[in-house]
Amino acid sequence: MAAITAALVKELREKTGVGMMDCKKALGENDGDFEAAVDWLRKKGLSKAAKKADRVASEGLVAVSTDGGKGAVVEVNSETDFVARNDKFQSAVKEIAALTISAGSDVDAIKAAKLASGDSVEDHLTSLIATIGENMSLRRAAVVTAEPGVVASYVHNPAVADMGAIGVLVGLKSDGDKAKLAELGRKIAMHVAAGSPAVAVSVDVDGVDSAIADKEREVFADQARQSGKPENIVEKMVEGRMRKFFEEVVLLKQAFVMDPDSTIEQVLEAAAKDLGAPVEISGFVRMALGEGVEKKEEDFAAEVAAATGQS
Template sequence: MAEITAALVKDLREKTGVGMMDCKAALTATGGNIEEAIDWLRAKGLAKAAKKSTRVAAEGLVGICVKGTTAAVVEVNSETDFVARNEKFQAMVAEISKLALAADSSTEKLKVMPYPGTAHSVETFVAEMVATIGENMTVRRTAALSVKQGVIGSYVHNQVAPGMGKIGVLVALESAGKAEQVAEFGRLLSMHIAATNPIAMNLESIPKDVLAREAAVLEEKNAGKPANVMEKIVASGLKTYAKENCLLEQAYVHDGAKTVTQAAGEAGKAAGGDITITGYVRFQLGEGIEKAEDDFAAEVAKMSGTEKA
């Protein structure tokens, strides 16, 4: 029997697109024979799933799960919105969301966790669903938040099932105040985050390359100004940028006369304990995925044989 090396597993994975755990199992079952391992995977329905793995999956669902002072969000993609409305797909997303509570924001860790009620990993179960439903599906990403004392606020936009929709938001609120009132502020703040999509908590936490790019734009707009004047222009411009893009400095959408920081202060007083916003996560379905632009008219013309040469 051939030794099942990492290189052999990698070779099979590249040939089939199937997960490493399943590739290793296939090679073990076939004594390290690549061709037989491919047939073994096909017999299990996994190679069939792999054929679909190159198709763009930008639809699907964002799911959240909140349990006590810990919460997680996941994005599970499919090719079409039709599949996202499938009850089996929704049940799978709900289970994966629960598992994500223990995944420490690691997508790779989540993929190899045992899927409840089966002998498979999450990654393998999703592959079986691909073979069953007939569309490419992927567990794209996950993140989690927790607080020592307080509440994780949450909100799902365009909800199609409990805890699942197009946008999922979590926000961590450390507070010794009344839980119900802190939770209500958390819900409203989560809605704010869904609407405004802040890029960072405050100016200090914006990536340096982003700030450098903004400063460069300001300098180009004001080219020719003296250095001391330019310094003030850039500083003022970055403060304005922070007010528009940083959560703590944004105008609170539920009361534009206040910043989020001011709204948190008032909510803390009402709840009987200061509220500190320690983190947030916002997942929007399909963001950053390049989608192929379908030319519907051209497709119809092709099917009817009336396309132009």
């Protein structure tokens, strides 16, 4: 049996693109025979899957999962929306979302976590890549908690239950009736999904990044000074514009999409009177499929020309 050295494992990884641990296992299973290890990886589909890993995956599903005062949302990408309709892919995404509630939002920790089958999330996705023939990846995840209280969810235009292109979680912290809290939370989640009048970036004013707020204040001040107004009037103009800015990006300050005459803050105050207990938003997440993914522009005519040797 040939010695399985770190250099040999590294060489196999460079040739196949497969992970170090799988390369080490392949060499062990084949008594250190390099070429036999390459064939072993090919038969397992791992080499094929690794080659697909460089392909852009911007389709897929966003999935939510809730359990009382805890909830998780994940984005698992595929190359085409066709795969997003695959039962095996959907089943995997659903299980990953449920697992994330306990595993937490760190993507590497989720990948290492074990599914019901005993496989890690990463290994299971690798197997799916080899089986289905498209690159797939767990891109991101988030967890919201509300103790005591509930975490409500909403998926816009779901492909199947709890999975679609936009997923939202809203945590409502309160000792009030959980059924009523869940109903209210879902309505607020629908508001967040709608992104009206703008996508919220913070629950309250204090949560807005100070650098963002300072930049907006600076821009507004420069605009106001161009009007030639005295400095005391400029200050008042800036404060008015900042109030408008916060009404757009702070969830509590936004006009409720289902009742534009009330802000989310006023909706919570009314709910607190009805429930006989204070209600506050502990956190929220809005995740839309493919946000920030740089999609490759396909030129079908050029591909055909290249394939046929035409220019």
